[in-house]
Amino acid sequence: MGNILLIEDERNVRYALKRVLQEAGFSVIDVEDPKDVSDLKDFNLLILDLKLKTTSGIDFLKDLRERGINLPVIVITAYANPENIISASRYGVIDILKKPFSKEELLELVNRLMKEETPALKVEVDPQRVIVGESERMMEVFKKVGLAAATDMNVLLTGETGVGKDLLARIIHENSARKDHPFVAINCSAIPENLLEAELFGYRKGAFTGALRDTKGKIEAAEGGTLFLDEIGDMPYSLQSKILRFLETRSFYRLGDDRERKANVRIIAATNRDLSRMIGEGKFREDLYYRLSQIVIEVPPLRERREDIPKLIEFFINKANEEFGTEVRGVTEGALKEAMDYEWKGNVRELKNVVYKAVLETKSGYIESLNLSGPGKEDLEGLITRCVEITPEEDLKSLVLRVERKVLEHLMTKYRGNKSRVAQILGMSRNTLKTKLKKYGVWQ
Ligand SMILES: Nc1ncnc2c1ncn2[C@@H]1O[C@H](COP(=O)(O)OP(=O)(O)OP(=O)(O)O)[C@@H](O)[C@H]1O
Numbered sequence: 001m002g003n004i005l006l007i008e009d010e011r012n013v014r015y016a017l018k019r020v021l022q023e024a025g026f027s028v029i030d031v032e033d034p035k036d037v038s039d040l041k042d043f044n045l046l047i048l049d050l051k052l053k054t055t056s057g058i059d060f061l062k063d064l065r066e067r068g069i070n071l072p073v074i075v076i077t078a079y080a081n082p083e084n085i086i087s088a089s090r091y092g093v094i095d096i097l098k099k100p101f102s103k104e105e106l107l108e109l110v111n112r113l114m115k116e117e118t119p120a121l122k123v124e125v126d127p128q129r130v131i132v133g134e135s136e137r138m139m140e141v142f143k144k145v146g147l148a149a150a151t152d153m154n155v156l157l158t159g160e161t162g163v164g165k166d167l168l169a170r171i172i173h174e175n176s177a178r179k180d181h182p183f184v185a186i187n188c189s190a191i192p193e194n195l196l197e198a199e200l201f202g203y204r205k206g207a208f209t210g211a212l213r214d215t216k217g218k219i220e221a222a223e224g225g226t227l228f229l230d231e232i233g234d235m236p237y238s239l240q241s242k243i244l245r246f247l248e249t250r251s252f253y254r255l256g257d258d259r260e261r262k263a264n265v266r267i268i269a270a271t272n273r274d275l276s277r278m279i280g281e282g283k284f285r286e287d288l289y290y291r292l293s294q295i296v297i298e299v300p301p302l303r304e305r306r307e308d309i310p311k312l313i314e315f316f317i318n319k320a321n322e323e324f325g326t327e328v329r330g331v332t333e334g335a336l337k338e339a340m341d342y343e344w345k346g347n348v349r350e351l352k353n354v355v356y357k358a359v360l361e362t363k364s365g366y367i368e369s370l371n372l373s374g375p376g377k378e379d380l381e382g383l384i385t386r387c388v389e390i391t392p393e394e395d396l397k398s399l400v401l402r403v404e405r406k407v408l409e410h411l412m413t414k415y416r417g418n419k420s421r422v423a424q425i426l427g428m429s430r431n432t433l434k435t436k437l438k439k440y441g442v443w444q
């Protein structure tokens with residue numbers, strides 16, 4: 001704290017001011033010309049003379065604000081006329097010292113501005129960092145992740161959508177003895193049942209129509225490493241027995257092949273479904289659950305660890321700046337409060353999407369609002385922000401497919417499988433809807 005940038009072209013005035021400020025314990029960098037300043041990020045306060053030789057202080061201010069730099073400014077001027085005051089205030093300067101002023105007047109103002117809370121959260125995040133969380137709840141999660149990484153046991157990650165199950169699965173792998181071997185993920189809900197089996201176990205040429213050559217499955221692709229069974233709660237019941245057998249024997253057959261193969265893979269599974277309830281309803285095999293849950297890690301929803309929100313916002317602003325080349329420096333108190341009060345049904349993914357969007361829309365250096373929809377507002381846009389992650393490298397076609405799938409899933413659940421109703425909402429025929437549901441392997 002306490003770094004002041006002083007821009008004043010009159011040398012005597014500059015030296016006198018610098019001495020006063022230094023004696024009061026501040027560190028001061030003084031320049032004659034704004035062009036001599038390359039980087040403003042280390043300063044807490046700017047003292048600016050309005051009438052400079054080479055440029056006007058107002059132009060400099062304007063430029064500063066356009067670059068999104070919001071540090072407090074004291075303008076000093078002998079020309080405190082309405083025009084100057086209006087212009088300076090337009091660029092957010094409320095403290096103007098009219099020359100000549102006394103040492104006491106200056107120090108009083110400087111002390112007041114320095115004591116004021118910084119206007120916003122500054123972005124300071126280690127670029128190497130991959131995961132954020134300092135709450136008690138996440139500390140517990142991280143301890144279990146460490147334990148899981150140190151063993152070779154099967155791990156089950158549970159928690160709402162967007163809490164970070166995927167990310168944690170990768171972190172477990174990367175910290176485990178298998179880290180130099182592959183991490184292979186398979187999303188059990190995204191692939192229709194018959195294809196899922198082939199994807200997992202592989203197949204022999206001719207095993208089914210379209211099986212043109214012998215093909216390895218994900219289990220073989222993960223040899224020596226980790227197989228991540230994502231959304232295991234969506235795995236069809238019939239396939240659950242096959243996976244169980246594989247877990248028990250560590251051996252399997254490619255489809256249509258009678259040669260038994262051995263596999264050395266570690267299993268991590270994840271779900272946002274309530275598996276105990278599914279077991280009660282006869283939709284998930286209890287014996288498979290016990291196999292998978294040697295270590296269970298419950299990842300808490302964001303609303304139960306709100307302390308993590310500010311750091312997550314910083315983290316995503318920083319990432320967005322890197323990806324988009326923007327220079328957003330933080331969020332205002334108001335935007336932070338909005339985030340602290342919000343429900344975050346889509347958890348960290350929703351927060352990430354909201355921050356990325358705000359970064360792209362922000363004109364000044366600080367995000368002033370995250371434009372969070374009010375409680376209870378439920379629309380397709382909200383659904384998409386919560387459940388679908390937008391990655392810059394993904395092609396449009398695959399994004400559209402993912403969005404369509406989520407929308408179908410959501411509406412079919414909401415209207416309890418009433419295909420006529422859902423088809424009507426989407427403005428498509430019942431047959432088209434059925435074809436789509438079949439394509440995604442959901443709600444058939
Ligand atoms: N604690 C965290 N720190 C930093 N980034 C996080 C954190 N938790 C989640 N993320 C990021 O948020 C996004 C969503 O996380 P992830 O995909 O792991 O969620 P998930 O629990 O697997 O959700 P789903 O159940 O919908 O598959 C990812 O981009 C992930 O990197």
Ligand SMILES: [Mg+2]
Nearest residue numbers: 165166230270
């Ligand atoms: Mg996931």
